[in-house]
Amino acid sequence: MKIVCMVKIVPDVDKFEYDFESNTVVRDNVRMILNPDDASGVGFALKVKSMKPDTIVEVVTMAPESVEPLLLDLARVGVDRVTYISDPIFSGSDSYATSKILAKYLETTSYDCILTGTHAIDGDTSHVPAQLGELLDLCQMSNVIKIDEDALDESKVVFTVDNDTSVSTYEMKLPGILSIQKESNYKLPYIKYEDINKDVNDQINIISNDDLAFEKGKVGLEGSLTKVNRTFVKEYKKRNKVVVGNDEQGIETVYSFLKDKGFV
Amino acid sequence: MKKSLIFIDNDNHKNSIDLLEVVRQIYVDDGCETYGICINHDSLMANNVFDKLIQVIDPDIFQNDPMIVTDIMEEVHKKYDFDAILIPATNFGRMLAPRLSMRLHVGLVADVTAIGYKDDVLEMVRPAFSGKIMAGIVQQGIGPTMMSIRQNVFSYEEKMSKTTEVIRYHPLKKRKSGLKLLDMNPKVQSYDIRNSEVLISGGGGTVKNFQKLEMLADVLCGQISASRMIIDKGIAPRNIQVGQSGKTVTPKLYIALGINGAIQHIEGLKNVEYIISVNINKNAPICFLSDLVVEGDAFEFIDKLSMKIKNEQIVTNKLKKVEPRR
Numbered sequence: 001m002k003i004v005c006m007v008k009i010v011p012d013v014d015k016f017e018y019d020f021e022s023n024t025v026v027r028d029n030v031r032m033i034l035n036p037d038d039a040s041g042v043g044f045a046l047k048v049k050s051m052k053p054d055t056i057v058e059v060v061t062m063a064p065e066s067v068e069p070l071l072l073d074l075a076r077v078g079v080d081r082v083t084y085i086s087d088p089i090f091s092g093s094d095s096y097a098t099s100k101i102l103a104k105y106l107e108t109t110s111y112d113c114i115l116t117g118t119h120a121i122d123g124d125t126s127h128v129p130a131q132l133g134e135l136l137d138l139c140q141m142s143n144v145i146k147i148d149e150d151a152l153d154e155s156k157v158v159f160t161v162d163n164d165t166s167v168s169t170y171e172m173k174l175p176g177i178l179s180i181q182k183e184s185n186y187k188l189p190y191i192k193y194e195d196i197n198k199d200v201n202d203q204i205n206i207i208s209n210d211d212l213a214f215e216k217g218k219v220g221l222e223g224s225l226t227k228v229n230r231t232f233v234k235e236y237k238k239r240n241k242v243v244v245g246n247d248e249q250g251i252e253t254v255y256s257f258l259k260d261k262g263f264v
Numbered sequence: 265m266k267k268s269l270i271f272i273d274n275d276n277h278k279n280s281i282d283l284l285e286v287v288r289q290i291y292v293d294d295g296c297e298t299y300g301i302c303i304n305h306d307s308l309m310a311n312n313v314f315d316k317l318i319q320v321i322d323p324d325i326f327q328n329d330p331m332i333v334t335d336i337m338e339e340v341h342k343k344y345d346f347d348a349i350l351i352p353a354t355n356f357g358r359m360l361a362p363r364l365s366m367r368l369h370v371g372l373v374a375d376v377t378a379i380g381y382k383d384d385v386l387e388m389v390r391p392a393f394s395g396k397i398m399a400g401i402v403q404q405g406i407g408p409t410m411m412s413i414r415q416n417v418f419s420y421e422e423k424m425s426k427t428t429e430v431i432r433y434h435p436l437k438k439r440k441s442g443l444k445l446l447d448m449n450p451k452v453q454s455y456d457i458r459n460s461e462v463l464i465s466g467g468g469g470t471v472k473n474f475q476k477l478e479m480l481a482d483v484l485c486g487q488i489s490a491s492r493m494i495i496d497k498g499i500a501p502r503n504i505q506v507g508q509s510g511k512t513v514t515p516k517l518y519i520a521l522g523i524n525g526a527i528q529h530i531e532g533l534k535n536v537e538y539i540i541s542v543n544i545n546k547n548a549p550i551c552f553l554s555d556l557v558v559e560g561d562a563f564e565f566i567d568k569l570s571m572k573i574k575n576e577q578i579v580t581n582k583l584k585k586v587e588p589r590r
Contacts, residue, residue, distance in 0.1 A: 013393045014526075095362070096371060119509070121394055125374035130330065130362035139331055139442040140363070143355050158446065162502075163355050164275045166450045168328075173442035183502075225371025229387055229400040236530060238552050239539065246542070246560025251568045254540060255576070257556055261538060263462065263484060263517055264573050 001154050002056040003045040004111040005079075006102065006132070007038035009067040010122040024233060032067055034074075036182040037117025043186035045115060046078050048149055056080050058109065062090060062101060068204075075200035076191045082200075083109075087209040092221030095123075099131035101219055104212050106136060111175055112154045118142045118179040129179040140177035141170065145184045266296040268348040269340065270314075274305040274327075275354050276415060281309055283350045283413055285420040289379055290348060290386060290409065299344065303327045303336060312425045318433050326441040330359040336435045337364050346408050353412040361412040370407035375414045390414075395508035395531035416458050416512040417534065455487050457504050462486030463515040465506060467529075468493045469522015469543065469562045474500060477521065480566045483573045489513065491523045507532035521562035525550025 012033045017026040034042075042059060049055040058081040059074050061067075071082045083105065090101055106114070114136075116129040126142060133140030145167075146160040159178055160169050172178070180186065209219075217223060244250035258264045268287045272280040280300075287296050300307070300314040304327040310317055318340060326332055337360070341349065351361040353375050365372035377398075378389040387400045388411055403409060457463060464481045466474050467490070477488050488504060495505045506513050508528040518533060520541040525548055533539070533553075541554040542565045551557045558565055 011393070013396060016393060016396045016527075094371070095374075096366065099366065123392055124394070125362070125372075126358050127362035127365075127372065127374060130359050131366040133331065134334070134363045134366040139329065140359065141330075141443070142359050166448050168445060168449070169447040170328075171444045171446055176442060225365075225369070225403065225405045226373060226401050227404055229382065229385075229402045231392070231397050231399045233396075234398050234527075234531075236553055239555050241551055241554055241557055243546050243551075243557045243559055246558055246565055246568070250558055250560075251565075251572050254556060254558060254569055255572050257538075257540070258484070258517075258573075261517070264576070 001052075001054075001112040001152075002058065002110055003048065004106065004109065004114045005038070005042045005045050005057065005059045006114065006116040006128070007042065007059055007061045007074075008035045008117070008120050008122075009033070009061065009063050009070055010035045010120055013121050032070065034070060034188070035117055035120045035122075037119050037180055039117075039188045040182045040184050040186040041115035041117055041180045042074065042079065043188045044147055044149075044180065044184070046189060047186060048152065049078065051149060058083060058111075060085070060102065060105065060109075062086065062093075062098060064091075071204070072200055073191060075203040076195045076198050077189050079203070081203055081205055083205040083207060085207045085212075087212075089209045089214065089216065089220050092224065093219055094224035094226045095125050095127035095131065096225045097219045097223045099128050099135060100223075101212065101214070102128065103132055103135035104214070105207055106132065108211075113152075113157060113174050114138070114177040116177060116179045118144070118181045126179075129177055133177050136175075136177075138176050139172055140179065141172065142179040144178045144180045147178065147180075147184075266291050266294060266347040267299060267344055268296050268350065269299045269301060269318075269337075269344070269346045271337070271349075271351045271357065271360065272300050272302045272305075272307050272310055273352050273354045273357055274302075275356065276352060277307050277309045279354070279415040280352045281307075281313060282416075282418050282420045283352060284313060284422070285418040286350055286376075286379060286411075286413055287348065288420070288422070296347070299346070301337070301340060303333060311428050313420070313422075314428050315426060316429045316431055318431045320433050320435060322435065324438060325435065326443060326445075328356070328445060329441040329443045330356065330363050332439060332441050333360055334363045334367055335437045335439060336433075338367050339435055339437060340433065341368065341408070348409040350410075351412045353414050357412050361410065365410050368407055368410075369405070370410050371403040371405060373401045373403070373411040376411045377414050377417050391508055391531060394528045396527045414512065416514070451503065457487060457489045457506065457513050458511055460487040460489070460513065460515050462517045462519075463489045463506075463513060464519050464521065465489040465491065465523060466494055466500075466521050466562070467491035467523030470494070471497060471499065471522075473563060476563055476566055479570050480519070480521075483570050484517075484519075486515075486517070486519075491529050492526075505532075520550050520554070521565070523550050524548045525553065 062085040148158040151158040301318040373388040542558040
């Protein structure tokens, strides 16, 4: 069977710091990483491949060329093919345009199951997985925390979804799209020592608009249906910040405060 | 008159109905006819607050399949031609909204937390980069205003009762779902932190003994919540997580124990009346937002404050006992 994993390279936003003195977000020295939920998807696909070696795993991403080293490493951990879609005409695409680009490529390749992440730590709109489902006319489910690898075949998949109020198990006809959460604990394997510098160029598949043939204005900034008008840092209302020690006097202050406000 | 449609998610009726506040803010003076839609469930809460309630009841429809629900929403939109379609950003809403927007070829803004007008254009504000930066987004192209809206951010206060017209709708298109529900287990949840008045919340500084928070929660009749670090370490379940990737909470009192206060956490605090933080670093971000900061160890604080509250209670009770009867 063939599994396609959609991934996104994102800035490691946990490393962003907010400076309350200057009301700015400090983004210095933030590196790019594979989005954690997406990494779980690739981790699961490689797990299936290790159990059933005839499984083919392809990773697909849209990214600028600068992230290539991260993609080469995916080929080094056992992904059969890494496709990256890159063209200046695509830059500035919103989720709507991005989904159209990715779907157009997916129409040219074969798949039984498409895996994506549920959340991306940068934009986190979760639009693309569902929109790919719409464009490819496939069922799509998010918040997947477990896939039954034994029950997986070309015709169906059994999986568990963590919802707001319940945990449910579903069976879905394939082809279809499952969006995994990192809580699934499927992990991307480490590169074996001997493979650290392995030449994987023949596994890399670069796709540009020469292949996809979008008309100008249909993708990128112009082809988008939403536009970022402005970005800003939210200012938080600072409070009194009366500092006390963790001693008798401090506890007395806290107690009086609570009593004064009616909490004790 | 303008028309708006709100998807009522069976998982959270209140938050769905609260989206009427978003409608109110979009069409401030012009007014708007409000429609709600329930698919294979009923909503008593929606009665008397919407102008019209579209009710779809059909055992052949699998309401958990976003593809099927998209079919119905598309049909309903074609019939009524809405000016705005609003969907709560529940897990289901987050699957439905993008699918529907693609079907209608309409720009969608996700997880909206505020709206406003800039130069007469509706701007929808949403957090990006885990809530560290806010983005004001505008729609381009034609079609209805569409957004998914973060839960527990807007609340609808209008108390005027309306006579809701119920429309029974029978979808024409009937597609067979590729999805089959095999098993469902409701989550056992003794409380919902979104309804708590007093929250005792733990972060990285409480990893060693998170359970100890119960001691303080007991004496203050509060509930326990946590920052993402506690959840990521598997110490507490995700349903008590406060923050951008967790829940937005609105307690009267929030005691932050050993919480650093990354923006992603602070984004989950809304209209909190009082914040007390306990931290070994009095310059941790959360401290700037606090009324009172206790510099020190969280566990020591729990011991001392719980003891103090109990002792005071004993004294008060004794005083009550010796008071002469009248």
